[in-house]
Amino acid sequence: MQLSGDVIVGVDGSDQSAEAAAWALKELRGTRRALRLIHVITPAHLEIDDEVELQEAGRTVLTGLADRLGDLDAAHPDGASGTEILTEVIVGDAGEELAMRAGDAGLLVLGRHGAGTVNSRRIGTVSFGLPGHALSTVLVHTVRDGSEFDDPSRHPSMARGGATGGVVVGLDTSEYAGVAALDAASLAVASGWRLRVLVGVDALGDRAEAEARAQADLAWLREAFPDLDADIEFPSGDPAQMLIDASKAADIVVIGKRGKGVFAAMTSQLGRTSSAVLTDAEASVLLVPYRRDPRLSARSA
Known part of the structure; x- marks a missing residue:
């Protein structure tokens, strides 16, 4: 698949978004493009929610996922790919922030469901609405048979x-x-x-x-x-x-x-x-x- 820029993955701490990020990492091998993990905080009331605490929690989520992805990449039979994994925590509307950044991306990857809806077959609000607004190619990833973390060299099928x-x-x-x-x-x-x-x-x-x-x-x-x-x-x-x-x-x-x-x-x-x-x-x-x-x-x- 042709990539004109880096790959962005929306990460919310759910297993779905982690699987989506692992899928993207495998697609990036050999492309010299970076993997950008973005966590968007959308507090209902900024004056009530502790923004600093939410940002720290977001950074913790991204650091943990980046470590998992690094281990997955290093376990590939050909060794680590050298793909750069970047992380960013943003405060704002998830759909708007991801759509804006997708303009310069080669691919935007989203999990089908957000946190809290792991066992639902229904698509999440952001995953449904964002593809029509993002200028880049968009993959809405669905976990089917097995996990992307099972094999570092291929996707589950x-x-x-x-x-x-x-x-x-x-x-x-x-x-x-x-x-x-x-x-x-x-x-x-x-x-x-x-x-x-x-x-x-x-x-x-x-x-x-x-x-x-x-x-x-x-x-x-x-x-x-x-x-x-x-x-x-x-x-x-x-x-x-x-x-x-x-x-x-x-x-x-x-x-x-x-x-x-x-x-x-x-x-x-x-x-x-x-x-x-x-x-x-x-x-x-x-x-x-x-x-x-x-x-x-x-x-x-």
């Missing part, structure tokens, strides 16, 4: 429990979706996972033409990533539901933040689709904004 596992991406003709597909393929290759490309074609007038274009897109991805293990599917029904259904056996679902094009089933209500996938997906969700990528020219050639 649903495939080890007998499920399909791997990466799922929704694809249409838009450049937004093309960029998302590139990141999905890169992530799949780096993780040694299979990529499932889903194309909703129910709303198309010429299904054969749409399927031919999708097959050409798959060939384009394989040319960009020779080691890619991928296949393409044409499920029927609502585009959001098809991604949600696919998430049940997946490790990560990837979707472009915006899109437009011939594949109307995947694009005409992309805002609704992204929101629905964020809310109900059982896997981690990676939302990718548009960027200029020279590989897109080969897709449209």
Whole structure:
């Protein structure tokens, strides 16, 4: 996955945010980018809450997590990566502060739930609202089978429990979706996972033409990533539901933040689709904004 800057992880002291930070650390190996752990204090009443005490508690949380991550990194078979781990405690609104800092980041990573909701399947308020405002790519991380701290060299995968596992991406003709597909393929290759490309074609007038274009897109991805293990599917029904259904056996679902094009089933209500996938997906969700990528020219050639 292409990283244009450092990776920011929102940390609130929960197991979910610690898992998200460990996922990010593994993705950073070899990139020479830093891992920035940010803890945001949002007291209900600043005049009542002891800000100094809250800041100290936040620093304690970050120091403990940074130590765990350092140990995890050092335990890698290839040795420590040298990734710089930075910590910062901020007072303010969590969504606003993280969104502001994400503008210069290559990736913003959030746990699906905040502290106190570990056993809930519902997405947290910040994790749901922030991806639409952050300018960077955003990963909302979900803990599925195992822990990121179990193995320093790889992510846990649903495939080890007998499920399909791997990466799922929704694809249409838009450049937004093309960029998302590139990141999905890169992530799949780096993780040694299979990529499932889903194309909703129910709303198309010429299904054969749409399927031919999708097959050409798959060939384009394989040319960009020779080691890619991928296949393409044409499920029927609502585009959001098809991604949600696919998430049940997946490790990560990837979707472009915006899109437009011939594949109307995947694009005409992309805002609704992204929101629905964020809310109900059982896997981690990676939302990718548009960027200029020279590989897109080969897709449209």
